[in-house]
Amino acid sequence: MSGITLADWLRAQDDTALVALLRARPDLATPPPADMSVLATRVGTRASIARACEDLDTFTLAVLEGLVVAGADSTPVALATLAALLGPDVKPKPLRQALTRLRSLALLWGDDEAMSVPPVTREAFGSYPAGLGRSTGQTYDLSGITEGEQRVLQKLAAGPPIGDTKDASRVVPLEKAETPVQRLLARGLLLRRDPGTVELPREIALQLRGTRPLGPVQVAEPKPRTGAVRQENVDATGGGEALELVRHAEKLIAGWSAEPPPVLRTGGLGVRELRKAAKDLGVDEQRAALLIELVVGADLVANTEAAEPEWVPTTKADVWLAATAEVRWATLAHAWLELPRLPALIGRRDEKDRLFNPLADEIRRAQAPRDRRWVLDTIAALPAGTAIGGAAELAGLLAWRAPRRGGRQRDELVRWTVEEGTAVGVLALGAVTTAGRALLDDGAGNAAKALADALPDPLDHVLVQADLTVVAPGRLEPELADEMALVADVESAGSATVYRISEGTVRRALDSGRTADELHELFKLRSRTPVPQSLTYLIDDAARRHGRLRGGAAGSFLRCDDPVLVSEVLAHPEATRLELRRIAPTVVVSPLPLAEVLDGLRSAGFAPAAEGPDGQVLDLRPGGRRTTPRQRSARKPAAPAVPADERLGEFVRLVRAGDRAAATPRGERVSVPGHLGAGPSATLSLLQEAARARRSVLVGFVDSHGTAAQRVIEPHIVGGGVLEGYDHSYGEVLRFPLHRITSAALVDEA
Known part of the structure; x- marks a missing residue:
């Protein structure tokens, strides 16, 4: 039985199939292959096959493994041989679907009478594909074995085919064998690999597995609950x-x-x-x-x-x-x-x-x-x-x-x-x-x-409760949500958010510049329930105490219309730590920052407010630290990116053009040892002569990706650092920088 090579099989595929192959296995197109032989070599590399196998389902992997067991990595095998290995549970339709999938990935090529897989495919299934040991090419007679020997053989037949045992230290004659392993070794039904390991020959395992040589094969995917x-x-x-x-x-x-x-x-x-x-x-x-x-x-x-x-x-x-x-x-x-x-x-x-x-x-x-x-x-x-x-x-x-x-x-x-x-x-x-x-x-x-x-439409209202909680029965409008976050703390969140109002949260709102009237108006307009009197009292009481002390930057200063309150502040132990000093009956200064002074007074039980140059309340809450965003480099993809189909189609054209160029008969040839301008002018002369005589030239060059390629060109213009000519493979006029050309040869005329 003979078969074609992978490169020849790829050449016979249409452009649509090749584009689909490059889309499914994008690593094959990086960098673009020069010709079909290069593409075939990449298809059969160990890393590329391992990557392609990651996307195969359990059944398709079993079919590929069956091909390896059948020896398709070295000699083409027939579909009937593969079907016999897979067993009677595998019907023709799913088997053909799996083979079509493998062919679309170039993990399999050839017709049903001569199917082949890349040689390194065997490595994708470890040392023992399908749990089978090495083949000896012999026929074994299992008649007369004991029940103990049968158990040993059945266990190894299920895979893996090797077992650790002390009985392999030496092979004894059958009449002196005492254990099942020793008797199997003596009869040649087990192979001794080393003093502690035995191996079951493939032929015996296949014989014991009966009509299912590869074991149970799960053809259909499980149906999840x-x-x-x-x-x-x-x-x-x-x-x-x-x-x-x-x-x-x-x-x-x-x-x-x-x-x-x-x-x-x-x-x-x-x-x-x-x-x-x-x-x-x-x-x-x-x-x-x-x-x-x-x-x-x-x-x-x-x-x-x-x-x-x-x-x-x-x-x-x-x-x-x-x-x-x-x-x-x-x-x-x-x-x-x-x-x-x-x-x-x-x-x-x-x-x-x-x-x-x-x-x-x-x-x-x-x-x-x-x-x-x-x-x-x-x-x-x-x-x-x-x-x-x-x-x-x-x-x-x-x-x-x-x-x-x-x-x-x-x-x-x-x-x-x-x-x-x-x-x-x-x-x-x-x-x-x-x-x-x-x-x-x-x-x-x-x-x-x-x-x-x-999401449901955001709500424009809340429900104020008598216990100073506020219930938001859904998502709030952004403006209302900001107001509630300012005047209350979240107590519990979920489909309905519960806020808690306290003296501290009201003071926080006042510190930000809100007035008592504005807070009363907020709850009056936004609450679908009556505003409890306790909330009104809380706001008024906090507002009455808030801002009686006024601070500014001097380092900082405090002013108050009530000299008695100023005296009370100065008499507090916190005044010493804050280095407060009276400079007028109603004015106190400190060398410390205003925010630190106000925080210290609040912790001592006072309710000062910050004041701007115009006398209005300032919001001194810290805005928080910030750093510049990271200049993150593009994350290296875990797998090669898949180019667009148009780009993949261009790759296919390049591959076919390289194939045609490789098959072109060559006449006089000139190789360029270095940069054209620095070496002999033979190549330049040959190209110019070909342009005058309208002869085609096989040009070798390195493209912008660093990939070597060849083209059959009929030169039109040679000069100014550029070769411009008709590319027979592409059917159009192209330009090639002269410094990228590595060789040139006249094409023999028929």
Whole structure:
């Protein structure tokens, strides 16, 4: 039985098939191959085959493994031989579909009577493809073996075909053999590899496996358990998680603006700082770790890289904080989708018992974005109104579809992606949200719009309770949300947010410049419930005490219309620490900054206010520290990028042109030892002579990618550092820089 070479088989494929091959295996096109022989060589490289096998499902891999067992890596095999190896459970239709898939990836070539695979394909299946040992070419008689010997043979036949045993230390005659292994060795039914290892010949394993030589073959993918769910419920649940994610991120940025945590000497964030962040946010450490990774991944927080580096919000954080909630969510969700890291590893330990810290290099995984999208796309492909039964169900499905992807942590990666996707709001109730689907399909911009459409309209009112709590029964309008965040603290969040008003929060609003009348008006207009009298009294009492002391920069000064109050301040022990000094009956100065003086007086029980040059109240709340955003270099892709089909079509034209040039008969040849201008002018003369005589020339050159190629050119113009001529392979006039030409030969005329 004979077969064609891979290069010849590739030449026989049409351009559409070759473009599909380069699209499915983009590493083959980097750099563009010079001709079909180069392409065939790349197809058969170990790394390229291993990468292509990552996208094969369990059954297609079994078919490829069957081809290796049949010896298609050295001698072409027939379809009937392969079918016999796969067994009666494999029907013709799925088998042909698998063979078509393998041919489309150039992992298989030839017709059904002479199928071949690249020689290094055998290495993709380890030392024992299908769990079978080496072939001896012999026929074995298994009659007369004992039950113990049968058990040994059956165990090794199931794979792997080698076993460790002390009985292989030496081979004894059959009459002196005492154990099943010794008797099998004596009869030649086991092979002795070394004093501690035996191997079962392939022929015996195939005989014991009977009608299923490759063992059980799982032809169809498993059907995961699913459930029905309404998309409206999915979007509502996911929208709540999205808003909660944004709220926590805002709080984290605010906290780190005031108190940036230090960067560990080895990079990352310390355990103590993680615990503090979790406590401040009111979440568990795993959720806090995910939030930290997201704000850094979105470039809202960065390492200052100073002498004593800290994690500080960037100037991008201010733009982000000014955006709408849905835009803020889309930024974080997109950062998660493209995050080349595994936040779920944080808090675990590696094989050397070293702890994985947030933001540390040890949790970087280049394949993480690809694997994350793989899981999400699988859930998104379910019919509308269908939710996956659980992460374990999904892991089983993906394990069949791509058993070589994900490595040892594949099943955990699926579970982590589902958990993180739910926390981010891309998933909810086991299904993809509308906003999550938009994120997967179109990016952050459309995702923000989808979330805005899915969320209920923002509310313009709140419900003030008699116990000084305020209930927001849904998402508030941005202006009202800002006002409530100023005058009250969040007590609990969820579908309804509960705020708590206290003297301190009212004072905070007054410090920012709000007046008592403005606060009364706020609750009067925005509350759907009657404003309790206790809230009115609280605001009036705080306003009456607020601002009686006025501070300015002198370092700082205090003024008050009541000399008795000034005396009371000076009599307090805090006045000594603040270095207060009376310069008039109603004026006190201090060399300390105004903010420090006011904070000290507030801690002593007074209620001073900051004053500007015009006498109006100033908001001295710190704006928080900021650092410049990172100039992040483009992330190195985990796999070669796939060019557009137009570009791939151009690559195919290049390959075919190189093939035609290689087959062109050559006459007089001139090689260029160096730069044309620095060496002999023979090549230039040959090209000029060919232009005058209208002779075609086989030109060797190096293209802009550094790839050597050849073209059959009919020169029109030679000069000015350029060869311009008709390219017979392309059917058009092209220009070639003379300094890139490495050789030239006249084409023999027929």
